[in-house]
Amino acid sequence: MTQRSTKSGSMPFLRPIRLPSPANRQRSPATAAAYAAFQELLRTAQIEIYFVGPAAVPQLADTLKQAFAAIENRSVTPVQFLNPSPCKAEPAVVREALPVNQCKMVMGWKTTYPDRYALKMMAMLLGGTPSSKLFANVREKMSLCYYCAANYNEAKYFMQVDSGIETENLDTAQDAIAAQLDAICKGDITDAEMDSTMMTIHNTLCGIGDTATSYISWYFGQFCRGTKLTPAEEEENYRKVTKEDLMAAAKSMQLDTIYIMECKEQEAE
Numbered sequence: 001m002t003q004r005s006t007k008s009g010s011m012p013f014l015r016p017i018r019l020p021s022p023a024n025r026q027r028s029p030a031t032a033a034a035y036a037a038f039q040e041l042l043r044t045a046q047i048e049i050y051f052v053g054p055a056a057v058p059q060l061a062d063t064l065k066q067a068f069a070a071i072e073n074r075s076v077t078p079v080q081f082l083n084p085s086p087c088k089a090e091p092a093v094v095r096e097a098l099p100v101n102q103c104k105m106v107m108g109w110k111t112t113y114p115d116r117y118a119l120k121m122m123a124m125l126l127g128g129t130p131s132s133k134l135f136a137n138v139r140e141k142m143s144l145c146y147y148c149a150a151n152y153n154e155a156k157y158f159m160q161v162d163s164g165i166e167t168e169n170l171d172t173a174q175d176a177i178a179a180q181l182d183a184i185c186k187g188d189i190t191d192a193e194m195d196s197t198m199m200t201i202h203n204t205l206c207g208i209g210d211t212a213t214s215y216i217s218w219y220f221g222q223f224c225r226g227t228k229l230t231p232a233e234e235e236e237n238y239r240k241v242t243k244e245d246l247m248a249a250a251k252s253m254q255l256d257t258i259y260i261m262e263c264k265e266q267e268a269e
Contacts, residue, residue, distance in 0.1 A: 042068075044077045048223060052212035081224035084110070084157035091255045097264040102146065103167050104261040107177060108160045113252035116154055116225075117237050118245040123152035123159050124197050125189065125246060126181060131196040133180040134161065144173040154225070159253060167263055174258070184250040189243050201238050205231040 047068070051060055068074065087110040113119055127134035127150030134148040146164035153160070165173050208214045208231045222228055229237075 042071050043074050046076050046079050048220060050216040050219060052215050082155050082157075084112075084155075086110075087254045087256050092257045094257065094259045095262055096260070097262045099264050100261065101263060103165045103170060103263055104259075105163050105165055105170060105173065106160055106257075106259040107174065107255065108158060108257040108259075109181075109253035110256045111157050111159070111249070111252040111254065113157075113249050115241075115245060115249065118241050118249040119157075119159070120152045120154070121197055121201070121238060121241050122184060122246045122249040123150045124200060125193055126150045126184060126250075127161055129196055129200045131193065133183065133193070134177065137180060138163075138173065138176045142172075142176055144169045144176055148173075148177070158256075170260065178255075181250055181253065185247060187243060187247050189246060194243065198238065202235060205235050 049064055051057065111119065124132065126132060127148060129135070132150070134150060139145050139148045144165065148161065148163040150159060150161045152158070161177050163173060163177070208218045218231065
């Protein structure tokens, strides 16, 4: 085990910490089980370590490699990060009554379309920005929802539209949301909508690097999908997406599930 220490005028470095040997520790059954689980984790887990700092520390990678090389019989269990599930033959409708004052409706679609840039950009154009179709039409013009937003889950090939609605507007809002997706399918996409969506993507990608955590989150996402793109390279791929790509992405969506959290009547005390 190591800890970070700092010398005046030098970069942080790693210093060993001396721990009692396993033979000198008394363990309860629970402690022994936890230690065995920890050893199994070290032996089989896929481990990613990220370092973010003002300058490179060349010896860090070698130090970590040597530490893990000392683990006997290390055999990493493969992890499948992208794990889509098949779409249901018929959309499922799930209703749940809870003691709340506002209904919530979540509509979920699944797809097998391979272009993740078109899928994510289509979801943003549908309901991921203040100028999106859902916000401009379903929320503002039609006043059917308190909020209405779309997002795309890349790992599950799943898009959901999340909305807060009054009970009497549930059916109307469901039709209106579906109509906005259908509009994209038919090519009802303005240049202003494309520009606004791309501007949001640009601003989001430019924000990566403002914190160490944002760098780590970014490159962990790259690791999960097996790529090594920088934010700038990612933006270039988004800029290649055409209206026709967005139409194809929208047409690929199949309605899978509708979840409705209904307002349960509460008894008077």
